[in-house]
Amino acid sequence: MTERLYLYDTTLRDGQQTQGVLFSAAEKVEIARMLDDLGVDHIEGGWPGANPTDSDFFAAAPKTSATMTAFGMTKRTGRSAENDDVLAAVVNAGTPAVCLVGKTHPFHVRTALGVTLEANLDNIKVSVEHLVKQGKEALFDCEHFFDGYDEDPAYALACAHAARDAGARWIVLCDTNGGTMPTRIAEIVRAVIASGVPGDHLGIHTHNDTEQAVAGSLAAVDAGARQIQGTLNGLGERCGNANLTALIPTLLLKEPYASRYATGIDAENLPSLMKVSRRLDDILNRVPRREAAYVGASAFAHKAGLHASAILKDPTTYEHVPPDAVGNARIVPMSNQAGLSNLRKRLDDLGLTGSDAQLRRILDIVKEREDAGYAYDVAAASFELIARAELGLLTEPFEVKRYRVTVERRKNKYDRMVTVSEAVVVVKVDGEKRLSVSESMDETGSDRGPVNALSKALAKDLGPLQDRISDMRLKDFRVRIMQGGTEAVTRVIIDHEDDAGRRWSTVGVSPNIVDASFEALLDAVRWKLCQAD
Numbered sequence: 001m002t003e004r005l006y007l008y009d010t011t012l013r014d015g016q017q018t019q020g021v022l023f024s025a026a027e028k029v030e031i032a033r034m035l036d037d038l039g040v041d042h043i044e045g046g047w048p049g050a051n052p053t054d055s056d057f058f059a060a061a062p063k064t065s066a067t068m069t070a071f072g073m074t075k076r077t078g079r080s081a082e083n084d085d086v087l088a089a090v091v092n093a094g095t096p097a098v099c100l101v102g103k104t105h106p107f108h109v110r111t112a113l114g115v116t117l118e119a120n121l122d123n124i125k126v127s128v129e130h131l132v133k134q135g136k137e138a139l140f141d142c143e144h145f146f147d148g149y150d151e152d153p154a155y156a157l158a159c160a161h162a163a164r165d166a167g168a169r170w171i172v173l174c175d176t177n178g179g180t181m182p183t184r185i186a187e188i189v190r191a192v193i194a195s196g197v198p199g200d201h202l203g204i205h206t207h208n209d210t211e212q213a214v215a216g217s218l219a220a221v222d223a224g225a226r227q228i229q230g231t232l233n234g235l236g237e238r239c240g241n242a243n244l245t246a247l248i249p250t251l252l253l254k255e256p257y258a259s260r261y262a263t264g265i266d267a268e269n270l271p272s273l274m275k276v277s278r279r280l281d282d283i284l285n286r287v288p289r290r291e292a293a294y295v296g297a298s299a300f301a302h303k304a305g306l307h308a309s310a311i312l313k314d315p316t317t318y319e320h321v322p323p324d325a326v327g328n329a330r331i332v333p334m335s336n337q338a339g340l341s342n343l344r345k346r347l348d349d350l351g352l353t354g355s356d357a358q359l360r361r362i363l364d365i366v367k368e369r370e371d372a373g374y375a376y377d378v379a380a381a382s383f384e385l386i387a388r389a390e391l392g393l394l395t396e397p398f399e400v401k402r403y404r405v406t407v408e409r410r411k412n413k414y415d416r417m418v419t420v421s422e423a424v425v426v427v428k429v430d431g432e433k434r435l436s437v438s439e440s441m442d443e444t445g446s447d448r449g450p451v452n453a454l455s456k457a458l459a460k461d462l463g464p465l466q467d468r469i470s471d472m473r474l475k476d477f478r479v480r481i482m483q484g485g486t487e488a489v490t491r492v493i494i495d496h497e498d499d500a501g502r503r504w505s506t507v508g509v510s511p512n513i514v515d516a517s518f519e520a521l522l523d524a525v526r527w528k529l530c531q532a533d
C-alpha cells in the first residue's frame with residue numbers, strides 16, 4: 001500500500017530570497033505554471049504586501065490545480081489578528097491556503113521579537129485561528145524548530161501544538177539555519193509525532209548550509225513527516241533549500257520511496273524535469289550547474305576511458321538511473337564513436353545524413369567552438385548552419401561587407417536628453433551593394449538599444465530576399481560574460497520567431513558585445529533563409 005507524500009514548492013518565496021534572484025510578476029506566473037504542470041501539491045507564490053511584485057503576482061495569479069499559497073508571518077504583539085495590516089495583506093491575497101511563519105525557539109522569541117514566550121504562543125494561536133475563520137487551509141512554518149527543540153523541547157512542542165490546536169492543516173518543522181544533521185532531524189520528527197502531531201500533518205523545510213538539505217528531508221520522511229518543502233534547482237536563502245529537482249526523481253525512482261509513497265508527480269511527467277530546471281536557469285540568466293544531480297549536463301557524461309568503453313556495452317555499468325527518465329541524455333565526450341552516435345541522432349532529426357569524415361569534421365568544429373564559448377545546446381539553429389555548411393547543403397545568398405553602430409547622447413525635439421543608437425549595415429546581394437541605416441528608437445520614442453538598431457538595419461533591405469525574412473521577430477536576447485578576467489569573451493544568445501510559429505536560437509561569441517550580437521543576428525537571418533530554401 002502506498003502512502004501519499006505531499007510536495008510544497010517555495011521557489012517563488014524562499015527561492016526569491018536567494019541573493020541575486022529577482023523574479024518579475026510575469027516570470028512568477030510562468031514558473032507557477034511550470035510547477036503546476038509538473039504536479040506539485042502547493043505553490044507558495046510569495047509574500048503579498050511585502051513588495052509590489054508579490055502583490056501583483058497574487059492579483060493576477062494563474063489558475064492552478066496545485067493549491068496556491070500566500071506566505072506571511074504571525075501577527076505582531078500588541079494588536080489583534082484583524083488589525084494587523086501585514087497579516088491582512090496575506091489573508092486578502094485570495095489564495096485558498098496561507099502559510100504563516102512563527103518563532104518556536106525561545107532565544108528568537110526573546111532576541112528577535114522581544115516578547116514573552118506566552119505572548120508568542122498566543123500570537124501563533126490567534127493568527128492560525130484567524131486563517132481558519134477565513135476558510136483558509138492553514139500551514140504553520142515552525143521557524144528554527146530543530147535548534148529551538150534542542151534548547152527547550154517543551155516550548156518548541158508547545159508552539160507546534162498551539163498551531164495544530166488552532167486548526168493548522170500542516171505543521172512544518174523548519175531547519176531554518178540549515179545546521180541540523182539528518183539523524184537529529186529524524187529523532188526530533190519522531191519526538192514530535194510521539195507528542196501527538198500526526199505524521200500526515202507534519203512537513204519538513206530544510207536549508208542546505210551543510211549540503212544535506214535533501215538528506216534531512218528524506219530523514220524526516222523516514223521518521224514519518226509527509227510533506228516536503230523545497231525549491232527548483234535548490235534556490236533559497238543563503239545556501240538554498242532542499243532541491244526538489246533532486247528530491248522528485250529520488251522519490252519516484254529510488255527505494256524505499258518509489259514503492260512506499262505516491263506523490264502528485266506523474267511518472268510520465270518526470271522527463272520534463274530537466275526542461276523545467278533549464279528554463280528556470282534561463283529566466284534567471286544563470287549558467288545551469290553541470291554537476292547537478294539528475295538534471296545537470298554532466299549527470300550522465302562519461303569521460304573516463306574505462307567508463308566510456310563499458311557504457312557502450314551496457315549503460316547500466318555506470319548509470320544509477322536511465323538519463324531519459326528525467327529528460328536528460330547520455331554524453332560520452334571522450335569517445336569518437338559516442339560523439340558520432342550523438343551527432344547522427346541530431347542530424348537524423350533534421351533529415352540530414354553525411355559521411356563519417358563529414359560527421360567527424362562537424363563534431364570537431366562544434367567541440368572547438370564550444371571550447372571558445374559557443375553553446376550549441378541552446379542555439380540549435382547555429383548548430384544546424386554548421387552542419388549544413390559541412391555537408392555542402394548551405395548556400396549563402398548574401399554577404400555582409402561591413403557594419404557600424406554608434407551610440408549618441410543628444411537632445412530630442414522636446415529638449416530632453418536621450419540616448420540614440422544608429423546602425424549601418426552594408427550587404428551584397430546578387431552582386432549589388434545595399435546600405436541600410438536604422439535607429440534604436442521605437443514608435444513610442446523609447447531607446448531599444450544598439451542591438452535593436454543593428455537587427456533592424458540587417459533585416460531592412462536584403463533586396464530580393466526581403467520577403468523571405470519579413471516576418472522574423474526578435475524575441476529574446478541574453479548576454480553572458482564567459483571565463484572572466486582578461487580572457488573574458490561575451491556570449492550572446494538570440495531567440496527569434498516567425499509567423500509560421502517557428503522559434504529558433506542562435507549564438508555569437510566575441511570579446512566585443514556588438515560583434516557577438518551581430519554574429520547571432522546574422523545566423524538568425526541565414527537560418528531563416530535556409531528554411532525558406
Ligand SMILES: CC(=O)SCCNC(=O)CCNC(=O)[C@H](O)C(C)(C)COP(=O)(O)OP(=O)(O)OC[C@H]1O[C@@H](n2cnc3c(N)ncnc32)[C@H](O)[C@@H]1OP(=O)(O)O
Nearest residue numbers: 047049050051073074075076101102103112113143176237
Ligand atoms: C525564515 C524565513 O525565511 S521567513 C521569510 C522571511 N522573508 C522576508 O523577510 C522577505 C519579505 N520581508 C519584507 O519585505 C519585510 O521584512 C516585511 C515587509 C515583511 C516587514 O518589513 P518591516 O516592517 O520594515 O520590518 P523588518 O523587516 O525590519 O523587521 C521584521 C519585523 O517583523 C517581526 N517579526 C519577525 N518574525 C515575526 C513573526 N513570526 N511574527 C511576528 N512578527 C515577526 C520582527 O520582530 C520585526 O519587527 P520589529 O522591527 O518590531 O522588531
Ligand SMILES: CC(=O)C(=O)O
Nearest residue numbers: 101141143144174176
Ligand atoms: C520559513 C522558512 O523559510 C524557514 O524557517 O527557513
